[in-house]
Amino acid sequence: MVETCLKVEGVSKAIKKQTLIEDISLQIDKGNILALCGGNGAGKSTLLRIIAGIYRPTCGQVSINGLQWAKDRKAYAAQIGFMPDDYQFQHGLTARETLTFWAAIRKIPEPAVTVDELLELVGLEDKDKMIVTTFSKGMRQRLLFAQSLLAKPPLLIMDEPTNGLDPFWMNEFVSHIRRVREEGHTVIFSTHQLEIAEQVADYIVFMSGGHAVGEGSTSEICERYGSLFGAFNYSLGLTKM
Numbered sequence: 280m281v282e283t284c285l286k287v288e289g290v291s292k293a294i295k296k297q298t299l300i301e302d303i304s305l306q307i308d309k310g311n312i313l314a315l316c317g318g319n320g321a322g323k324s325t326l327l328r329i330i331a332g333i334y335r336p337t338c339g340q341v342s343i344n345g346l347q348w349a350k351d352r353k354a355y356a357a358q359i360g361f362m363p364d365d366y367q368f369q370h371g372l373t374a375r376e377t378l379t380f381w382a383a384i385r386k387i388p389e390p391a392v393t394v395d396e397l398l399e400l401v402g403l404e405d406k407d408k409m410i411v412t413t414f415s416k417g418m419r420q421r422l423l424f425a426q427s428l429l430a431k432p433p434l435l436i437m438d439e440p441t442n443g444l445d446p447f448w449m450n451e452f453v454s455h456i457r458r459v460r461e462e463g464h465t466v467i468f469s470t471h472q473l474e475i476a477e478q479v480a481d482y483i484v485f486m487s488g489g490h491a492v493g494e495g496s497t498s499e500i501c502e503r504y505g506s507l508f509g510a511f512n513y514s515l516g517l518t519k520m
């Protein structure tokens with residue numbers, strides 16, 4: 280029987296009378312990958328932050344493996360690894376110290392994946408003593424990706440994970456995410472890179488103006504609209520089919 284990992288039901292968020300997202304519902308079966316696609320300001324990051332427990336929804340609810348943030352924060356937090364799109368790194372810490380620091384904050388005394396393994400996975404093993412604030416954008420992204428895997432969480436939430444990656448690391452990212460899925464993890468990520476979504480996502484949700492404006496399995500969408508790009512333009516009302 281297929282089990283649901285993530286369930287988002289009627290979620291809206293307003294800040295100071297401005298509606299950021301409205302009445303979003305979606306779900307992901309365990310071991311599947313969902314990509315959120317949409318233009319700038321569509322509401323992707325807002326939705327991911329709500330799922331990660333960083334923002335409280337104004338209404339609606341989110342459950343991960345049956346757990347809700349409001350009812351049991353600790354158990355909910357243990358379900359997730361979050362890769363933010365923008366992060367101010369702790370000043371003065373090396374790459375190794377940064378991962379150890381996050382493991383301590385998340386109370387992972389013996390991480391499921393060791394810091395050495397993670398540094399190697401993201402190709403930073405020989406940069407482990409470098410101060411992270413001197414890293415390039417792509418190197419920072421790779422370190423953020425590594426930290427999201429620290430606890431080998433059931434649900435990985437990633438905001439623009441391939442932003443700033445060079446073509447080699449973009450391919451590596453695709454391989455890592457496929458491996459993560461093979462290990463039974465569930466993934467939700469946002470991206471502007473439709474080719475990445477096409478390569479790894481089982482399911483796509485298009486967002487525009489804070490609403491979910493189209494969704495379907497990647498293969499169905501590509502068959503129906505010719506490509507994700509065609510569906511993206513259609514979902515934004517840029518082309519008529």
Ligand SMILES: Nc1ncnc2c1ncn2[C@@H]1O[C@H](COP(=O)(O)OP(=O)(O)OP(=O)(O)O)[C@@H](O)[C@H]1O
Nearest residue numbers: 294297298299317318319320321322323324325326
């Ligand atoms: N803290 C906030 N306070 C007020 N408005 C916000 C806040 N955060 C985001 N917004 C607004 O909410 C809307 C959705 O923003 P969000 O960052 O979720 O979009 P996005 O789809 O992730 O965009 P992008 O692709 O450009 O990263 C935008 O209009 C943005 O200006």
